[in-house]
Amino acid sequence: MDFGFSPEQKTLAQAVTRFVERELLPGYHQRDKEKTFPRDVWKKLGELGLIGMGAPVEDGGHGADCVTEGIAAEAVGRGDPNIGVAAFAAAELCAQALLAGSGQAKSDFLAPMLRGDKVPAIAVTEPHCGTDAVAMRAKAVRKGERYLLSGEKSGITLAKAADFFVIFAKTDPAAGAAGVSAFAVPGDSPGLTRQFYEDMGSKTLCRGSIFLDDVEIPEAYRLGKEGKGFRTLMKGFDVSRVYLALLCLGAAVKSVEETIEYTKGRLAFQKPLAQFEGVSFTVVEHAAMLEAVRLLCYKALSLRDHGLPHTKEAAMVKWMGPRFSVDAIRDCLLLHGHYGYTQEYRFEQRLRDVMGLEIADGTAQICKIVAARELFGREWLKEGK
Ligand SMILES: Cc1cc2nc3c(=O)[nH]c(=O)nc-3n(C[C@H](O)[C@H](O)[C@H](O)COP(=O)(O)OP(=O)(O)OC[C@H]3O[C@@H](n4cnc5c(N)ncnc54)[C@H](O)[C@@H]3O)c2cc1C
Numbered sequence: 001m002d003f004g005f006s007p008e009q010k011t012l013a014q015a016v017t018r019f020v021e022r023e024l025l026p027g028y029h030q031r032d033k034e035k036t037f038p039r040d041v042w043k044k045l046g047e048l049g050l051i052g053m054g055a056p057v058e059d060g061g062h063g064a065d066c067v068t069e070g071i072a073a074e075a076v077g078r079g080d081p082n083i084g085v086a087a088f089a090a091a092e093l094c095a096q097a098l099l100a101g102s103g104q105a106k107s108d109f110l111a112p113m114l115r116g117d118k119v120p121a122i123a124v125t126e127p128h129c130g131t132d133a134v135a136m137r138a139k140a141v142r143k144g145e146r147y148l149l150s151g152e153k154s155g156i157t158l159a160k161a162a163d164f165f166v167i168f169a170k171t172d173p174a175a176g177a178a179g180v181s182a183f184a185v186p187g188d189s190p191g192l193t194r195q196f197y198e199d200m201g202s203k204t205l206c207r208g209s210i211f212l213d214d215v216e217i218p219e220a221y222r223l224g225k226e227g228k229g230f231r232t233l234m235k236g237f238d239v240s241r242v243y244l245a246l247l248c249l250g251a252a253v254k255s256v257e258e259t260i261e262y263t264k265g266r267l268a269f270q271k272p273l274a275q276f277e278g279v280s281f282t283v284v285e286h287a288a289m290l291e292a293v294r295l296l297c298y299k300a301l302s303l304r305d306h307g308l309p310h311t312k313e314a315a316m317v318k319w320m321g322p323r324f325s326v327d328a329i330r331d332c333l334l335l336h337g338h339y340g341y342t343q344e345y346r347f348e349q350r351l352r353d354v355m356g357l358e359i360a361d362g363t364a365q366i367c368k369i370v371a372a373r374e375l376f377g378r379e380w381l382k383e384g385k
Contacts, residue, residue, distance in 0.1 A: 003295075009071055016075035019048060024079030031082070031204040032349055037119060037161035038204065041083060046116020050076070051087045052095035054239075059099065060111035066239055066301040073243040074294075077250020081353050082204045084250070086119070088243035089361060090157055094120040094166045096236035097182045100224030108221075109164050109184050121162035123153035123210060124233065130155065131366045134177045134230065138169040138212065140222075147171075147222065149183060149215040157360065159208030160196050163187050167212070168233060171226045182229035184221045191215040201352025237361060241314045242300045244357050245321025249294050251350045252325035255332040256287055262336055279335060286328035293320045312374035319367040322358040329354060 005013065023044065031038055045051050053069040055061025064072075069088065076084040091113055098110040112118040129135040138151025149169055156165070165185045172179030185192065192215050196208040224232055260283060263273035273279045300313035333340035333347035340347050358364065373381055 005067070005071065009068055012068060013071045013075055016048075016050070016072050017078065019044075020075055020079030024076065024083060028080045028346060029343065029349060031080070032201075033203075035203045035206060037086070037158060037206060038083075039119070039161075042086070042119060043116040045083070045087050046114060051116060052091045052110075052114050054092070055095045055099065055110065055114055059106055060114040061095070065305045066242075067298060067305055070243060070246050070297060070301045074246040074250040074253075077247035078254040079250075081247040081251045081350070081357070082202050084247040085202065085205060085244070085357070085360070086158060088247060089240045090122055091120050092240045092243060093122045093233070093236040096239075097122075097166045097223045097229070097232050098184060100182070100228070100232055101184060101222070102220040104218075104220040105184050105223060108186075112163075118163040119158055119161045121156050121158040121165045123156050123165045123167045125153060125155040127152055127154045127209075131363060133168075133233075134180070136168065136170060136180065137173075138167065139173065140169040140171050140181055140183060142171070142219075143216075145219045146216050147183065147219065149185065149212045149217065151212050152209060153212070154209040155207060156210060157202070157205045157207050159194050159210055160206035165192075165210065166223065167210075168229050169212075175227060177230040178227045180230040180233075181226045182223040182232055183217060184223060185212075185215060185217055189215045189217065199356065201349070201354075202356050238311050238314045239301070239304055241318035241361055241367070242297050242304075244361055245293065245317040246297050248322045248325035248354045248357055249290055249297070251354055252286070252290050252328040252332075253294075255329045255347060255350060256283060256290065259283060259332040259335050266337075273335070282331050282335065286324070286331060289324045290328055293317055293324055297321065309374075312371050315362075315367040315370035315374075318362060319364040319371075322354055323364060325354050326351065326358065 049062045050072055053062050053064035057063045073084055073088040095110060098105055113120050124133050126136050140147045140149050164187055167183050167185050168180055170179045171181040191213040193211045194208055196206055199207055263279050266273045296313055297317045300310045300317060303310035329347055329350045336345055339345060
């Protein structure tokens with residue numbers, strides 16, 4: 001068992017951390033106020049190869065292994081988990097789907113996204129269903145060599161900024177999960193309209209709904225075979241969930257580090273706060289939980305890199321990563337006293353942003369359902385057993 005990263009991975013971690021400290025962290029709060037997705041930052045991420053890092057070199061990616069991509073995600077989370085959500089969740093899930101698509105779909109969407117020229121969004125959730133995604137009602141009806149898409153998708157990260165959407169819709173409504181197909185849809189398609197939300201956090205990602213009124217797309221924009229979309233999505237979740245957890249952990253570990261420094265310098269009762277065990281034990285407990293989840297994240301990514309099952313581990317960290325990070329950030333805010341509650345510090349924003357990731361890509365409950373299926377076996381969890 002080897003707990004160390006390779007020299008190349010350590011170099012990458014240092015380089016990304018430097019970029020994050022210089023370019024992402026200083027504007028984190030301002031982007032929250034502006035509520036627009038920063039295309040200049042997106043372009044820089046593309047130039048640095050930090051978007052969809054695992055995509056093959058021949059498709060415009062860097063062929064990075066998952067552990068390496070996880071290291072980058074964790075580093076980005078320290079500066080701005082929102083930007084990380086775009087690069088390591090939305091773009092990652094879109095890349096996974098686009099890689100199953102035609103050469104035209106890859107050159108029209110994948111390569112420009114990886115360069116930072118196009119902003120992606122992934123559209124699964126609908127107004128009546130999120131956790132039970134198979135219940136989706138959006139339809140794709142074949143019309144010669146084209147498809148007509150209709151329906152409504154809700155809760156979509158980057159709904160406002162996206163240049164294209166990877167949309168999941170039913171080509172065979174009677175077939176359940178086996179009737180779901182994936183499509184790449186340009187954001188300016190006639191018949192596609194958007195509506196935006198006022199969210200509690202992640203304001204720079206401008207979530208919203210999209211409406212599809214007989215949106216016509218060529219067959220070349222179907223991603224993979226008909227009926228294979230849901231499987232592709234689930235395989236994508238098995239890695240994007242780990243990156244999301246690492247983004248949250250990055251933000252939480254940064255908060256813990258800041259709190260250690262603050263409590264060493266702040267005096268109460270003539271002593272530094274850090275000398276009170278009521279303070280230091282709280283910090284230690286969070287540091288321990290975060291490190292434990294972090295190790296499980298890298299185990300999941302290493303299993304994936306070795307082609308071994310990792311669905312259970314990915315589901316577990318998607319529940320624990322955001323949850324324990326929210327708990328840690330909350331206590332870090334409190335240990336800063338009244339200052340922590342102001343917008344001068346980053347804790348309140350981190351709390352709002354990371355909390356949304358307890359829901360995105362699957363809530364704790366669905367992640368526990370997925371992990372239970374793996375632990376108990378699907379057969380044991382069937383109704384009536
Ligand atoms: C910040 C953010 C970003 C998002 N980005 C995207 C995106 O880019 N694309 C996209 O398609 N969607 C996105 N979503 C939507 C997200 O995937 C869904 O909100 C999520 O899957 C939950 O679905 P729901 O909101 O419909 O809740 P529901 O499915 O209605 O569930 C409501 C509650 O009931 C619980 N529940 C449901 N079923 C069970 C069960 N069997 N047992 C126990 N508890 C259960 C859930 O855990 C939840 O707490 C985003 C959401 C957020 C908050």
